[in-house]
Amino acid sequence: MLYLQSITILRAGSAADEYGNERPNWANPVRTSVSGVNVQPSGGSIEDTDDKQLTVTGWRLYTPRGMDLDLRETDRVEAEGTVMQVIGKVARWPAPGGGVHHIEADLREVD
16 A cells, blocks of 8 residues: 555756766656655655745655666756755665665655
């Protein structure tokens, strides 16, 4: 019953800047829908009110046993109407005998 959520993985295209360097272009990301995952709050929220009201909320994405995703640290994840950044490397836990047992990824929502 834990893996009933659906997400969309957002991957930026690339575009050259004025100096010819390739940069991520989030104007029209490639969208990949995935179902059967679990996204839970993780680490609480932090408020930063120095310059403006900003709330940063942590989340964690889990897949069930045997499910690997094409998810990179440069991607974003849309879940429950919220777009979140992938924070750090995606953890791919090895399965006994080879392959991936499941993945975990830290996500951050910034309002």
